[in-house]
Amino acid sequence: MTETPRSGRFVAREGSELRRELLIEPWPELGLVAADGPADPEPELVIDDGVVTRLDGKKAAEFDVIDRFLVAHGLDLEVAAEAMALPDERIARMLVDVDVPREELVRLARGLTPAKLARVVGMLDPVELMMALKKLRARRDPGNQAHVTNLKESPALLAADAAEAARRGFDELETTVGVARYAPLNALALLVGSQTGRPGVMTQCAVEERRNLELAIRGLVTYAETLSVYGTEPVFADGDDTPWSKAFLGSAYASRGVKVRFTSGTGSEALMGHAQGLSMLYLEARCISVVRAAGAQGVQNGSISCVALVLSVPGGTRAILAENVLAAWHDLEVASGNDAIASHSAIRKTAKLMGQFLPGTDFVTSGYSVMPRRDNTFGGGNYDADDLDEWLTLQRDWQVDGGIEPVAEDELLRVRKRAARATQAVFAELGLPVVTDAEVDAATHAHGSPDLPDRDRAADVEAADELLRRGTSALDIALALDRAGFEDVAEAVLGMLRQRVAADYLQTAAVIEPDGLVRSAVNDPNAYLGPGTGYRLQGERWELLQALPHVVDPRTLGSGQDGTPALREEPAAAEHGDDPAEVVIAVGPAFADGLRETINGLTHDDVLAAVTDGIRAAGATARVLRIRRAADVAFIAHDGARLSGSGIALGLQSKGTAVIHRADLEPLDNLELFGMSPLYTLESYRAMGRNAAGYALGQRVGPVPTELDNFARAKLIVRTTLLHAREAAAVIPGAPAVELAQH
Amino acid sequence: MAFDPVTDYPLGSRRPDLVRTPTGRALDEVTLAAAREGALTVADMRATAETLGLQAQVARAAGRTQLAEGLERAAELTEVPDDELLAIYTALRPGRSTAEQLEGWAARLDGLGATRNAAFVREAAGVYADRSLLTRD
Secondary structure, three states, X not given: OOOOOOOHHHHHHHOOHHHHOOOOOOXXXXXXXXXXXXXXXXXXXXXXOOEEEEEOOEEHHHOOHHHHHXXXXXXXXXXXXXXXXXXXXXXXXXXXXXXXXXXXXXXXXXXXXXXXXXXXXXXXXXXXXXXXXXXXXXXXXXXXXXXXXXXXXXXXXXHHHHHHHHHOOOOEEEEEOOOHHHHHHHHHHHXXXXXXXXXOOEEEEEOOHHHHHHHHHOOOXXXXXXXXOOOOHHHHHHOXXXXXXXXXXXXXXXXXXXXXXXXXOXXXXXXXXXXXXOOHHHHHHHHHXXXXXXXXXXXXXXXXXXXXXXXXXXXXXXXXXXXXXXXXXXXXXXXXXXXXXXXXXXXXXXXXXXXXXXXXXXXXXXXXXXXXXXXXXXXXXXXXXXXXXXXXXXXXXXXXXXOOOOXXXXXXXXXXXXXXXXXXXXXXXXXXXXXXXXXXXXXXXXOOHXXXXXXXXXXXXXXXXXXXXXXXXXXXXXXXXXHOOOHHHHHHHHHHHHXXXXXXXXXXXXXXXXXXXXXXXXXXXXXXXXXXXXXXXXXXXXXXXXXXXXXXXXXXXXXXXXXXXOOEEEEEEOOOOOOOOEEEEEEOOOOOOOOOEOOOOOEHHHHHHHHHHHHHHOOOEEEEEEOOOXXXXXXXXXXXXXXXXXXXXXXXXXXXXXEEEEOOOOOOOOOEEEOOHHHOOHHHHHHHHHHHHHHHOOOOXXXXXXXXXXXXXXXXXXXXXXXXXXXXXXXXXXXXXXXXXXX | OOOOOOOOOOHHHHOHHHOEOOOOOEHHHOOHHHHHXXXXXXXXXXXXXXXXHXXXXXXXXXXXXXXXXXXXXXXXXXXXXXXXXXXXXXXXXXOOOOHHHHHXXXXXXXXXXXXHHHHHHHHHHHHHXXXXXXXXX
């Protein structure tokens, strides 16, 4: 059997990371359709005598538990008649119109049914969705949430990572457990670490509700986002909840001082097998409506753990952005996903990220992994410790605040060490298994948990149980810190308890400043109304976010001075050569004077020697001229050629770019151009000299083979610019060329 | 001074005079010094029903009706013991309770002065009956 030859390019692409993922055609019956599913109902709301009798294609007797909840607690019938009567296009335009204030849209959303909501956001294209999200975000300033976990559940490492996350500006930190019994220890380490890094950072430990509430009652955590809702009744029931149970739980948490954020996301219903043939976006509109109806202040949404499923269908990325918009439109705080791994492809996942990153959300990710992703026990790590410079650079590139601050290595080591020490001290004070100095040291400097010594895990979980039995609280932790000499951390932990008394952080999109001031959508609302309004990254914050530790001052780059004396110039203007075998080596204004080496680090003296060597070896003579009136390599070479006895010159810019020119050519024409200066060795320059001599002697010349480095420009364009700036600065307008004496 | 839900937020920084711990301690008495003297307990460091009521007013004044209602339910739930809180949550989960059991919890909530929550549980019971979310016995 003969095989049909395949395309090398198709084969190569099949091997890419991207192609590990399956793309599927929509299958609406299974809910595998992003938006506008064929079975999605027409928007409908009929009210008879103040009672909803029809909702999105169903009559009252057919209402499921979600419809019933929305009718009872969600829909604002005062607004509904007005809002539902507005044409879809009209509302869609209002979403992107900078002259329509957020409050007006939020008011209308209160009266819209899920089908209408899905239909309207479904009309927006990606840029319009971003515009809407920017406008509708609840809090003025965008922020970010971190994931802090590790495979060994090392308390010292958890604390160090929490401290780093806090110091980097994350407003909330979320941990979880590999082994459920660890919860109190992990919550403790996170609390101590976070408050060491920056007072006011809120923490949570994602565990089962009873355990979570227990941690909250002891002040070990301050928020929860484990309350999942779903868009169909069977999936809600499979999740072992109803809208009523979840709403009750939300209030129960709030009663114990816990900030509550619900979780929902496209794709979960299809994944759980009961999408009822409805589109992902429509079902998410139902979820978001339930979240607000339940009295939650916010939601973690944006497909979350199902993101890769949603991305398998056409329009998935757009649908996820649309669901974020729905949540913000419902006046909810939005932690907008980007935590679970969306794709193997860096291009694809980052393209998806831009939908939330550019407009900004209350928490751009629902968990940026501050540690390497293999330590992320959420199974997340879409962006992790190793990607941090990328994230910071994106912020700097776009002048966009993605909620993460650059911090110098020494400062982070200091903060990490202090947090690990504080945790060590608390463990000692509370009689928990010892955290050794070796653990503190490893936690300070670690890349990840493999760098940490192993602990006695049996002893740790026993201690965790004991901690719960004893009823150890955040107050005990504050006192332990105080006794161990960490008074400021003790104050910060106590400050978090004090926050519970006033409960200001239960309002929408609340974060806590280091001085204890609570900032939320109430006192810091997003009032974006077009250019010049709303949150703008400028001033001190912009200065901070652009100052990455590895940014260099260009003034310190490429002085090119190596201490050798400059080449001596003849005082008189250079004359036309009379030797027909002469090749002029025409160098730039700064060559071997203001600058001393090429971009590839070759000294100008060596380059000159190599070129001269090549010229002589081929049987020609060399004369070195400095062209003073121009910095452009074409003019340098052409000026040289016009003074050359043979009419041939090799022009050399200080950075190493070279041209072989001939007097009768136009200046911007040439015989050979050598533009890849970063790649040239002395042997390259010798070859250029030989070729120039060949042209001068009228021989047949094969061009010097040139290499290509497609990344040279990206890598070196800054240095090129700086070197060229020095060359240009050395130009003396109108000055004639002068001869140089070689060393 | 009367409470203004629009301008008095955050309570912790704008109206600390309105905020008390469950044992009547003022916010500025919740200090490390007080903790060192053993004058504080973690149970004392939480919002009272009154404070959550004020937060509900703040939410309502900001147009957040459902958040306000959630906070009002939360205010009532401060009086419900921890284990009962979790028991009621469990009872509200699908297929966990009979109508009578839910009515029992509603009555208990009424008894604790948590009338909004009681009504909420009764409302759920009605819907659960229609949607087969009650246990059969």
